[in-house]
Amino acid sequence: MRKTDDIIESLVGDLKPVARHALSRRFLVAILSSLAVSLVLMLTLAGLRVDMAVALTLPVFWIKAAYNFLIAAIALFALYRIARPDGDTGPVFREIAVVVALMGVAAVFQLALSPEAVYRRLILGHSALHCPFLIFAFALPVLVAAFLWMRAAAPADLRQAGFMAGLAAGAAGAFVYSWFCTENGMPFVLIWYSLGILATGLLGLLLGPRLLRW
Amino acid sequence: MTAARTEDDLKTLMLLSLDGDEGAYRRLLHAARPLLVAYYGRRMSGAAQADVEDLVQDTLLSLHARRHTYDRTRPFTAWFFSIARYKLIDHHRGRGGRKAAETQLHDKIEDDFSAESLTARLDLDRLLDALPPAQREMIRQVRLEGRSVAETASSRGQSESAVKVSIHRGLKALAARIRGEA
Structure with missing residues (x-):
């Protein structure tokens, strides 16, 4: 009993004021700086897509960027919420499902408007085999930063927190990668990008309970 | 304080x-x-x-x-x-x-587990604290934890009717307090 009183006294002695937005500021710093690392990595290792000038005029380029950006934004908001012990994800999976479904509609439209001869290019492209891995690689800096930030926070459900960090990092990595990738197929994005995002999410799910305990 | x-x-x-x-x-x-x-x-x-x-x-x-x-x-x-x-x-x-x-x-x-039930629990604890300890414990056991009157009576070495009366009085006092507080 005596010992608990001592602990309370030492905690009181250690009290320092907490800034009003301490948690959100650290979050922004972690995510933005790791995103910058990922971007620099992409620019130095891969470089912007070679047909950038043309790409900027293509709706498919912007749809691809928006797909990843939206998933990243949704997952990051949810991640921020569940870093608090009393936070919940909200309808995050429904929101992501809506984005994926919209991408599905875009993919079906593109296929419907294209001759069958180009289906293979729209679905498999020329980079289907390495696309998910590169997304995964560009996601790693964000994943590391998200985990470091989460370790200083207090998530109550460690698997869920790990999974959400993985999804957010995966989508952020996919967003970065989309500036390099020359694929213009919506089905390609729907399948292979989503696969890269999901793989990063699953890694987070596995690591969460191991690395996020507090 | x-x-x-x-x-x-x-x-x-x-x-x-x-x-x-x-x-x-x-x-x-x-x-x-x-x-x-x-x-x-x-x-x-x-x-x-x-x-x-x-x-x-x-x-x-x-x-x-x-x-x-x-x-x-x-x-x-x-x-x-x-x-x-x-x-x-x-x-x-x-x-x-x-x-x-x-x-x-x-x-x-x-x-x-919900903020409401926890707050309610805190309020309840606060109200019960106003009662004498023995009475508080009986109400807790019988009314909150769902034990039988017989069980509570034997664990306290009292007759069942004494426990019943005590709980009844305690609840009445609580009701009066709530009315007074409102």
């Missing part, structure tokens, strides 16, 4: 603590301690009662280390008991393996 017991009291202390008020923080931690003892005491079986004080200390340390995760716009008790709940699950996970922890998570611990 009365002990802080309500959500409003505790939240006020927490907000002052976050701004660096040591006196408020000391009061907050001393108020948090019996809440944690009761929380863990109710959820640990007889043999594990010895772990209660460890859990309480661990939770106070976490409250301190993670205090920047408290959202000033939300209820303090929800945040506070979320930490307690996490620590309890973590405790079971440590010994019983993950499977035990998952079942705990979903059935046992969930049952009375």
Whole structure:
């Protein structure tokens, strides 16, 4: 009993004021700086897509960027919420499902408007085999930063927190990668990008309970 | 100085603590301690009662280390008991393996977990505190924990009718208090 009183006294002695937005500021710093690392990595290792000038005029380029950006934004908001012990994800999976479904509609439209001869290019492209891995690689800096930030926070459900960090990092990595990738197929994005995002999410799910305990 | 017991009291202390008020923080931690003892005491079986004080200390340390995760716009008790709940699950996970922890998570611990029910529990504790200890204990056992009058009577070495009368009087006093407070 005596010992608990001592602990309370030492905690009181250690009290320092907490800034009003301490948690959100650290979050922004972690995510933005790791995103910058990922971007620099992409620019130095891969470089912007070679047909950038043309790409900027293509709706498919912007749809691809928006797909990843939206998933990243949704997952990051949810991640921020569940870093608090009393936070919940909200309808995050429904929101992501809506984005994926919209991408599905875009993919079906593109296929419907294209001759069958180009289906293979729209679905498999020329980079289907390495696309998910590169997304995964560009996601790693964000994943590391998200985990470091989460370790200083207090998530109550460690698997869920790990999974959400993985999804957010995966989508952020996919967003970065989309500036390099020359694929213009919506089905390609729907399948292979989503696969890269999901793989990063699953890694987070596995690591969460191991690395996020507090 | 009365002990802080309500959500409003505790939240006020927490907000002052976050701004660096040591006196408020000391009061907050001393108020948090019996809440944690009761929380863990109710959820640990007889043999594990010895772990209660460890859990309480661990939770106070976490409250301190993670205090920047408290959202000033939300209820303090929800945040506070979320930490307690996490620590309890973590405790079971440590010994019983993950499977035990998952079942705990979903059935046992969930049952009375919501900000409303916790606040209600605090209010109830505060009301009961106004009664004499023996009466309070009888009401707790029979009306809150669902034990039988016979069981409670024999454990206290009293007759069943004495227990019934005592509970009846206690509840009447409580009702009067609530009317008076309203």
